[in-house]
Amino acid sequence: MIENVIELHDATIMQEQQAVLQGVTFTLEKSAFAYLVGRTGSGKSSLLKTLYADLPLQSGTGSVAGFPLSRLSASKVPYLRRRLGIVFQDFQLLSDRSVAENLMFVLNATGWKGKAKKQQRISDVLTQVGLNGTANRMPHRLSGGEQQRVVIARAMLNEPVLLLADEPTGNLDPDVSDSIMQLFGEINNSGTAILMATHNFQLIEKYPHRVLTCKDGELLDSTKQR
Template sequence: MTEPILELRDATVTQEERAVLAGVTFALAKSEFAYLVGRTGSGKSSLLKTLYADLPLLVGTGEVAGFNLAKLPAGKVPYLRRKLGIVFQDFQLLSDRTVTENLLFVLNATGWSGKARKQQRIQEVLTQVGLSGVGNRMPHRLSGGEQQRVVIARALLNEPVLLLADEPTGNLDPEVADGIMELFTEINHAGTAVLMATHNFQLIDRFPHRVLTCQGGQLLDSGRK
């Protein structure tokens, strides 16, 4: 296995001071793709939140994109997240701004400078997700699949080493979901590791990868012998 982009060892994932997963040990290699599955409430979202430091890692050790999760001061969390792309099921786009303004908001918040450089990066990611012509549209003028592609474009702005996706196809029709999966596959082949929470086993059958299962307070790994 190549050098991991994320690694947890004997970690306990906690939500509101309650352990939802214990003894979590797994690593994800650079440019690897893995699914995260399990019933609602089994700990999928809590595990993802721990990886992007929305929940603290209080027990065990963990490293993501070179950052030590167990010893990560609050002031360093934004620097970790700049190395990650995070894709949510419910889009979380700013409804009062155009697509370009949504993306510009992220670039400004993460320290980009130079108007021409920012515009170029926005056009690059929109082209990458197949939406080069929608920059001036408002989010509500886009279909669900198009909105999710904008969310993925937003996640790609800072050229993340790891993409964390929480049920990214949960609100989409099967045909649209396949298109999103093909996009994730392209992103993965370009060198970005992907960890995707899903309950869509038809997608897993069509796009097979390693599967991590949250079950009974543990994380089971299809890649572990």
């Protein structure tokens, strides 16, 4: 069993040939929740992209969901991503397809078989995020908060061990942000680890967890500064 869903040791995080973070060492345990904070350009998104293998790990060692990042072949990247859920700030839903079709697209792309099984999974994740009855609606007919819930449902389809969220409340008003945080809390309590990049310090105060801060080329860890 994987005890740590993320392990990085002395890692250098690159962004367009520039090292944005150096000497990055941290682990995230199964079922843990941590925030990732820092100014724009401090390396948050690059760190997340390294974790889901969109950017290569140039130096140091690391593994995510049991996959070694430094020697991960391109053919293995889809298998890593099946163990992850990824939530973006800009929803990236397919605008010409219904909610159910958006989710079906991911199930087909990740190799699910059996129509009934796929439909059941779609129903399960929509129930999980509180969106019963929206399967046949088009994304533009949903509010911003509902669209973000569809994105979270999409991220949960493959029962990930780790959810990576990049500013998931960035485009939402405070009440909706609250409801998304409560949903993340439920997902986390059911056993999925979460690493969430955010600028919203009010949310961090209201829902306190470990904080990893990108600052001056380093990653600072709130659990190590006490």
